[in-house]
Amino acid sequence: KAGVTQTPRYLIKTRGQQVTLSCSPISGHRSVSWYQQTPGQGLQFLFEYFSETQRNKGNFPGRFSGRQFSNSRSEMNVSTLELGDSALYLCASSPVGQVNTEAFFGQGTRLTVV
Amino acid sequence: AQSVAQPEDQVNVAEGNPLTVKCTYSVSGNPYLFWYVQYPNRGLQFLLKYITGDNLVKGSYGFEAEFNKSQTSFHLKKPSALVSDSALYFCASYSSASKIIFGSGTRLSIRP
Numbered sequence: 001k002a003g004v005t006q007t008p009r010y011l012i013k014t015r016g017q018q019v020t021l022s023c024s025p026i027s028g029h030r031s032v033s034w035y036q037q038t039p040g041q042g043l044q045f046l047f048e049y050f051s052e053t054q055r056n057k058g059n060f061p062g063r064f065s066g067r068q069f070s071n072s073r074s075e076m077n078v079s080t081l082e083l084g085d086s087a088l089y090l091c092a093s094s095p096v097g098q099v100n101t102e103a104f105f106g107q108g109t110r111l112t113v114v
Numbered sequence: 115a116q117s118v119a120q121p122e123d124q125v126n127v128a129e130g131n132p133l134t135v136k137c138t139y140s141v142s143g144n145p146y147l148f149w150y151v152q153y154p155n156r157g158l159q160f161l162l163k164y165i166t167g168d169n170l171v172k173g174s175y176g177f178e179a180e181f182n183k184s185q186t187s188f189h190l191k192k193p194s195a196l197v198s199d200s201a202l203y204f205c206a207s208y209s210s211a212s213k214i215i216f217g218s219g220t221r222l223s224i225r226p
Binding site: 004006033035042043045048056058090092099100102103104105106107108110 | 146148150155156157158159160163165204208213214215216217218219
């Protein structure tokens with residue numbers, strides 16, 4: 001069974017640009033969550049999608065958005081990039097996103113904003 | 115608000131010695147607690163979880179964790195450390211369905 005796939009693995013963007021990151025969950029998983037990992041802030045929850053609907057959202061500005069397609073693949077978009085958006089962005093999937101179920105993480109997309 | 119704390123940024127252990135990585139939690143209701151490990155330039159991998167039942171939970175790679183309700187702790191342990199255990203370890207809990215709250219992480223370094 002293929003794991004969670006995130007593309008691209010590495011990305012360099014300029015301030016003010018926008019970026020789209022992609023996540024393909026494990027086959028059959030309907031819940032996809034996104035996390036930002038930085039040395040200073042640690043792992044922070046961005047949002048979670050389940051059956052194409054945003055079910056939960058973290059405390060990030062509106063520049064961060066996402067969506068989920070009917071095949072459960074998800075994309076995350078960041079507009080008007082800032083230097084502070086440089087981070088490792090992790091995607092995680094689980095069958096239905098229940099509180100007693102572990103999440104499966106992709107390898108992440110390393111975003112560098114210059 | 116629910117929170118998870120890892121009081122140690124770094125833990126250093128000699129190979130072959132037992133290791134402990136500490137975690138305390140503050141959650142409302144039943145705690146659902148997890149440990150994940152992250153190797154360099156990789157995503158997180160699930161190690162073990164406590165949902166209910168026995169306070170001692172066994173997981174992957176010989177790791178185990180002890181749930182202590184009175185001390186609100188969920189420490190990760192291994193009887194004999196390996197150099198390959200060197201990684202970043204995260205304790206986590208669910209704030210609500212699918213929203214994982216992570217501790218700040220503990221870097222475990224095992225010296226040969």
